[in-house]
Amino acid sequence: MSDPRKLTYYSVDEPAVEVSDTDSMPEQAGHEPGSGQAAAGVNSGRWGKWLALGLVVALTAAVIESVLMVIERFQQNIFLGSLWAVGFGVIALALLSFMVRETWLLQKLKRRWKKQSEAPKPEQQLQLLQHPDLEHRWQQIKQPYWSADEERERFEVDVLSRIDQQATRIISRWAAEAAAMVAVSPFALLDMLIVMWRNQRMISRIAELYGVKLGYWARVRLWRQVFANIVYAGLSEVAVDLGAQWVSAELLTRLSTRAGQGLGAGLLTARLGYQVIELCRPMPFEKVKKPGYLKLQKDLLSQLKSVLPFVYKSRQTKAAATSEQEVEN
Amino acid sequence: MSRFQKLQHQTRDVIHRGFDRHIRLAVTGLSGAGKTALITGILEQLLYANETQQLPYFKVKQQQRLNGCRLHTSSNWQVSRFDYEGAIDCLTTDVPRWPQSTRDVSEIRVEIKYKPHRGLAGRVLDTRKLTLDLIDYPGEWLLDLPLLQLSYDEWSQQQQRLLKAELRHKLAESWLTKVQTAANAASEDKAEQQLRELASGYRTFLRQCREQKLLLLQPGRMVLPGELEGAPALEFFPWPLSQAIPDAWAKRLREKYRYYQQHVVTPFYQKYFKHFNRQVVLVDVLQALQNGEHHFAELQLAINELMKSFSYGNNSLLKRLMSPVIDKVALVATKADSIAPQDHQKLTELLRVMTQKQRQELQFDQIPHQVFSVAGIATSQIKKLSNGTTVLDGINENREFVRVGAPEVPNAIPTAADWQQGYIYPQFYPGFTAQNSPLPHIRLDQLLEYVLGDKLK
Numbered sequence: 001m002s003d004p005r006k007l008t009y010y011s012v013d014e015p016a017v018e019v020s021d022t023d024s025m026p027e028q029a030g031h032e033p034g035s036g037q038a039a040a041g042v043n044s045g046r047w048g049k050w051l052a053l054g055l056v057v058a059l060t061a062a063v064i065e066s067v068l069m070v071i072e073r074f075q076q077n078i079f080l081g082s083l084w085a086v087g088f089g090v091i092a093l094a095l096l097s098f099m100v101r102e103t104w105l106l107q108k109l110k111r112r113w114k115k116q117s118e119a120p121k122p123e124q125q126l127q128l129l130q131h132p133d134l135e136h137r138w139q140q141i142k143q144p145y146w147s148a149d150e151e152r153e154r155f156e157v158d159v160l161s162r163i164d165q166q167a168t169r170i171i172s173r174w175a176a177e178a179a180a181m182v183a184v185s186p187f188a189l190l191d192m193l194i195v196m197w198r199n200q201r202m203i204s205r206i207a208e209l210y211g212v213k214l215g216y217w218a219r220v221r222l223w224r225q226v227f228a229n230i231v232y233a234g235l236s237e238v239a240v241d242l243g244a245q246w247v248s249a250e251l252l253t254r255l256s257t258r259a260g261q262g263l264g265a266g267l268l269t270a271r272l273g274y275q276v277i278e279l280c281r282p283m284p285f286e287k288v289k290k291p292g293y294l295k296l297q298k299d300l301l302s303q304l305k306s307v308l309p310f311v312y313k314s315r316q317t318k319a320a321a322t323s324e325q326e327v328e329n
Numbered sequence: 330m331s332r333f334q335k336l337q338h339q340t341r342d343v344i345h346r347g348f349d350r351h352i353r354l355a356v357t358g359l360s361g362a363g364k365t366a367l368i369t370g371i372l373e374q375l376l377y378a379n380e381t382q383q384l385p386y387f388k389v390k391q392q393q394r395l396n397g398c399r400l401h402t403s404s405n406w407q408v409s410r411f412d413y414e415g416a417i418d419c420l421t422t423d424v425p426r427w428p429q430s431t432r433d434v435s436e437i438r439v440e441i442k443y444k445p446h447r448g449l450a451g452r453v454l455d456t457r458k459l460t461l462d463l464i465d466y467p468g469e470w471l472l473d474l475p476l477l478q479l480s481y482d483e484w485s486q487q488q489q490r491l492l493k494a495e496l497r498h499k500l501a502e503s504w505l506t507k508v509q510t511a512a513n514a515a516s517e518d519k520a521e522q523q524l525r526e527l528a529s530g531y532r533t534f535l536r537q538c539r540e541q542k543l544l545l546l547q548p549g550r551m552v553l554p555g556e557l558e559g560a561p562a563l564e565f566f567p568w569p570l571s572q573a574i575p576d577a578w579a580k581r582l583r584e585k586y587r588y589y590q591q592h593v594v595t596p597f598y599q600k601y602f603k604h605f606n607r608q609v610v611l612v613d614v615l616q617a618l619q620n621g622e623h624h625f626a627e628l629q630l631a632i633n634e635l636m637k638s639f640s641y642g643n644n645s646l647l648k649r650l651m652s653p654v655i656d657k658v659a660l661v662a663t664k665a666d667s668i669a670p671q672d673h674q675k676l677t678e679l680l681r682v683m684t685q686k687q688r689q690e691l692q693f694d695q696i697p698h699q700v701f702s703v704a705g706i707a708t709s710q711i712k713k714l715s716n717g718t719t720v721l722d723g724i725n726e727n728r729e730f731v732r733v734g735a736p737e738v739p740n741a742i743p744t745a746a747d748w749q750q751g752y753i754y755p756q757f758y759p760g761f762t763a764q765n766s767p768l769p770h771i772r773l774d775q776l777l778e779y780v781l782g783d784k785l786k
Contacts, residue, residue, distance in 0.1 A: 006753065143385075158385055
C-alpha cells in the first residue's frame with residue numbers, strides 16, 4: 001500500500017539555527033509623518049503656512065545677506081573675511097547638527113508611538129529599550145515553543161515590568177518631593193516653578209529608563225501629548241482617581257490647606273509620570289496592571305507628614321504642640 | 330504501631346481535604362495518550378522547580394514563594410507507588426526509551442511547600458503545604474467507567490451501533506457468524522461452554538481492534554486483564570445481533586455483566602476515581618489524525634463517554650469531606666513536540682472543536698475549563714533552516730538523529746478530501762542523559778499554574 005503521506009526529512013549537516021536567535025530583526029525605518037495619536041496632530045492651519053513661508057524667505061534673505069557680507073569683508077581684508085567666514089560656518093554647522101539631531105530624536109519618538117500599536121516583538125522592543133541586562137534575562141527565560149502572544153505576555157510580565165517598577169519608584173519619589181516642596185513653599189508662583197522643574201526632571205528620567213532620548217522638540221512633543229492625553233482621554237480617569245481618593249476618604253476636610261496643595265501637586269506629578277510611562281513604553285499595558293495611585297497616596301501622605309507635622313487639621317494643635325516640644329528639647 | 334501510623338495519615342488527609350489543601354489530580358486519558366509521560370514531566374518540573382528557568386508561568390515559583398516539593402508516602406498503602414525514578418532512568422539511560430506502557434494502578438504523592446501571600450494564611454502562616462496526588466493507571470480500564478451507567482441492553486445497543494462501522498465490521502465478521510450459528514443451536518445445558526468460547530472470540534476481536542489502533546474497546550479488562558486473567562468474570566460480551574438473545578443465554582450474560590459492573594468496575598471507581606477534585610483530560614489528537622477519519626471519530630466518542638463518568642461540581646466544605654467532585658478541568662492535546670510551535674494554536678483549536686459538546690456542558694455547570702497543547706517531556710528541538718522552513722530535530726525509533734520538516738496541522742476538523750490526503754506526524758524517542766534534568770517540556774508550566782495555581786496563593 002503506497003502511502004501518500006510522507007514526512008520530509010532534511011540533512012542533519014545543513015546549518016540550522018535555534019529559533020530563538022532568528023527573530024531579532026533589524027529595526028525597520030517605516031514611519032509616516034503626522035501619524036500616531038490623534039490628539040497629537042494639532043492643526044496649525046492656514047496662518048502657520050504663511051508664517052512658515054515668511055520665515056523661510058527671511059531665513060534665505062539672512063543667509064544671502066551674510067554671504068554677501070562675508071564676501072565684502074574679504075574684499076576689505078582677507079584676514080577679517082576668513083574670520084567672519086569661520087564664525088558663520090561654525091554657527092551654521094552647529095545649527096545644522098542641532099536640527100538633524102532634533103528631527104532624528106523626534107522621528108524616533110514618533111516611530112515608537114507608531115510601533116506601540118503594532119504589537120512589536122520582544123526582540124524589537126529590547127532594541128528600543130537598550131538595557132543589556134534585560135536582554136540577557138530575556139534570553140534566559142525565552143522558550144522556543146512560545147507563540148507570539150505567549151512571548152509578548154512573558155516579555156511584559158517578566159522583563160518589561162521591571163522597568164515599570166523602576167519608573168513607578170521614580171514617580172513616587174519625585175511626586176513626594178514635589179508635594180513636600182509645594183507644601184512648604186511660601187507663594188504660588190514658586191509652587192508653579194517647582195512643579196514645572198520637578199516634572200521636567202522626572203520626565204527625562206523616565207524617558208531615559210525606557211530608552212527614549214529627548215531632544216528639545218521631542219520633549220515639547222511629549223509634553224504636548226501628555227497634556228493632550230490628560231485633557232482628552234484622561235479627564236475621566238483623573239476624576240475617578242482624584243475623586244475616589246480625595247473626596248471619599250474625607251481627606252480633603254481633614255487636610256490642612258498647605259498639605260492639600262502639596263498632595264495635589266504630588267498627585268498631578270504622578271499623573272504626568274504615569275502618562276509618560278504609557279507614552280514611552282514600547283508596548284501598551286496588557287497583562288501587567290497599570291501603575292495606580294493607591295499606594296502612592298499613602299507614600300505622599302507619609303512624606304508630607306515628615307515635612308509638615310500639621311498635615312491633618314484635627315491634629316493640628318496637638319502636632320503643633322509636639323513640634324514645639326521638640327524645638328524646646 | 331503501623332496501624333496507628335496509617336490512621337494518623339488518613340486523619341491528616343481528611344483534615345487537608347477539609348481545608349482544601351489536598352488535590353487529587355485525575356490524569357485522564359486513553360491508552361497511549363501519554364499519561365505516564367505527563368505525570369513524569371509534572372513530577373520532574375515540580376521537584377526541580379527552583380533549579381530551572383523553564384517555569385515562567387508557574388506563579389508561585391516566579392514570585393519566589395516556593396520552598397520546594399518533595400515526594401511523600403501516599404496514605405493508600407495498598408496501591409503501588411508510581412515508579413518515577415524508574416521512568417526517569419528509562420529516559421536517561423545509555424539507550425534512552427519511553428517508559429513501558431502502564432499495566433497496573435500506581436499512585437504518587439507530592440508535597441508542595443510554599444509561602445502564602447494572600448488572605449488570612451498570608452498574614453498568619455510562614456509556610457503552607459499543598460498535597461498533590463497523582464494516579465497512573467492503564468488507559469484501557471478507564472473505558473470501563475461508562476459501563477457503570479449502562480444496563481446490559483443499553484450497552485449492547487451501543488456496541489451494535491459501533492459494529493456497523495466499516496473497520497470494526499470487517500474485524501468482527503468471523504466472530505459474528507460464530508455468534509449467529511451458536512445462537513441458533515443455543516441450549517440450556519451447553520450454554521456455559523458456548524458463552525465461554527464466544528467471549529474468548531470477542532476478546533480476540535478486541536485485541537485485533539487494538540492492533541488497528543481503535544480506541545473505544547469495552548470492557549477494558551478484556552484488553553488488559555490485570556489480575557483477572559482467565560477469570561470467569563470476563564466471560565461475557567455485548568449482544569451483537571438484532572435478533573433477541575436466546576433465553577438460555579440472556580440471564581447468564583446479564584448476570585455476568587452486572588457482576589463485572591459491581592465487582593470489577595465499581596471498586597476501581599470507588600478506590601481511585603471518586604475522590605478526584607481536579608482533572609486533566611489528555612487527548613492524543615495527532616495520533617488520531619494520523620490514524621484516519623474513523624479513529625478520529627471514535628476518539629471523539631470515547632472522550633465523550635469518558636467525561637460523562639466523572640462528576641463535576643463545586644466543592645463546598647461538606648462535599649470536600651464526603652464526596653469531592655471535580656471543580657476544574659484542563660483539556661490537553663499531548664505530544665505538542667512533534668509539530669512546529671506556530672501550529673500549537675491550531676492543535677489547541679482542534680481539540681477545542683473536538684470537545685465542543687463536553688465544554689458546553691462544563692460551561693453550563695460553571696466548571697472552569699481550559700484547553701492546552703502540551704508535551705510532558707519534549708523530545709524534539711525546534712530549528713529553522715536558512716530558507717525559513719521550521720524543522721524538528723530528534724531521535725527516531727532506530728536511535729538515529731533525524732531532522733524532520735514540521736508537519737502540518739489542520740485548521741479545523743478535516744473534510745473528506747483532507748482525509749484522503751491524510752496526515753502523518755513524527756514519533757520522536759527520548760535522547761536524554763542524566764545531565765539533562767529537569768527534562769524539557771512544552772507548556773507544562775501553564776498547565777500547572779492552571780491546575781494548582783489557585784491553591785498556591
